[in-house]
Amino acid sequence: PDESRESQTTPPASRNDPSASDFQFMITGGYRPHTNDLVKYVVSLRMGKSKKFFGDNHFCAVLRQPLTTPIYRPLQSPQAHAQKINGHRWNAEEAGEKQHHSNCRSEEAYTAPQVQKGKIAKFDIGLVLVKKDLNLGDAVASMPLYDKAPVAGVPCTIVGWGTVIQYGPLPDEVINGEVKVLPDTFCQKLLGWTKVGMLCANDKRNTEVDSCQGDSGGPLICDNKVAGVVSFGTGCGEPDSAGIYTDVYHFRDWINENSCPRRPCPTLTLLTLMQLLLAFLGFFTGIW
Template sequence: METLFFKLFLICWFIEHNNALKSSNSNLLPMYYISGGNREPSTFKLVSYIVSIRSRNPQRYFGDNHFCAGTIISKTAVLTSAHCVMDKRRVLTRARRLLLVAGTPNRLVPISTTVQFPAKSVTANTNYIRNNKDDIAIIHLKGEIPEDNENIQIIKMPTGPPVYNTSCIIIGWGRMIVNGPLAVLPLHVNVRLYEPSECKYFLGEHYHEGTLCAGDSLNYDEDPCRGDSGGPLICNNELTGVISWTIGCGSNRVPSLYTDVWYNREWIEKHLNAGFRVSVINKLVISFSFI
């Protein structure tokens, strides 16, 4: 039976990969529904806000080194989850080991608008507790986001506290089913932002101040999965949360946990500005070296 399921997974992956290659060469964006996610024209606009976070070198082909997502919050910075840039011992990943890819919906096929950014520095919240709270990090880029690339956009940051019971969107290239293949083209899911009392009921000790939870009570199969971590929770066209963790890709009827961006705004501003200051100082040092 396991062999049969494995063969079915391979068939599904081949169909998805084949469709993705066709879509990358076409202006037509058909609607799909694939194992816990939706794909439609609006999906491809949303993907302009996110990057694929990868190890520096692919194993065999372009895109097979994807492991997390992040959201573009400035010309030189991406917001993601701390667990995407830390190991289990809370040791920070060295910037030189990371590559961020933007401007391409197809995870496996680079196009004319694809831009690859090496990481300049990585900063994670020092209060981060794995699978619990303060799961947030900033990756500063070597280089700036191009202003003339419509496939790469800076997301709007929240202007106030989250509004509960709002319909929100999550998007990414995560696994399409539990233990299944990563999505080749991005999928998005509509979820409801739960009230804090609901989050406490479902998540117990895992829910803390500074975290959010969201899900679809009518369809728990639609949820973030491995490979979506670090990506955005978008509510009212603003970056409301960062995907932190989920239990079994939604299969256990429990909402997923997100880091609250508004709650962490001071930390974000502090380290966003710190990265800018470092960049300016480096440029000044280089300038003076030629005087």
């Protein structure tokens, strides 16, 4: 790949100037654009109520297209072998400008299973199905999934409300960071893992740029498509390290199979149509 390719969302020219008013040491090592065109693709998933301060019950997520189903890290459940997770309620607040937002409630949550030596483990990805359609527009939008396996060197953008430093405070606005996908061999050597369906990324010139607590489930955006989901890392912005992401392309079939139609036909309507069809066939059978 062309290492000189510029990211779809470029940081401000003053990014490396700590005294600049638009420079924010967040996500970590990220920046706050004057106009953030990516914020409309991010949602804030929150479980229950805030405990100590507003937003401390926050999860991060991304809207995919054409369905309004956030993709984010798997939900914890005592039923380790269950694909469908019940018993929890999440509030999803769509992102956008402070004046442009909408609340919705989730209905069901699913995680992707993995069979290993007769046991079912879980990948770090899940789907949340919302009860009703979201109001998409200029401030709230969905993003398509990456349609190919991410190649090393591809420039990407991470977006989220994660802490500014490890175990630090949360920002009040979405923060961006620029990274590049790393070769699998680099990730295996550096981090010692070989898990299928995962990828890693960082900024080799500035390893402080990284996702952190609160960014989990947020998008890794490459070529204006969702290529990864923030999973975990060794600290936040540590030297000679990288962030670990779930490879969305690897799970595209599972995502499509477990996503509901845009406007599903109600069961009652289907039954009524079937009854009418049977009656229609029975009528003509009687004539003949």
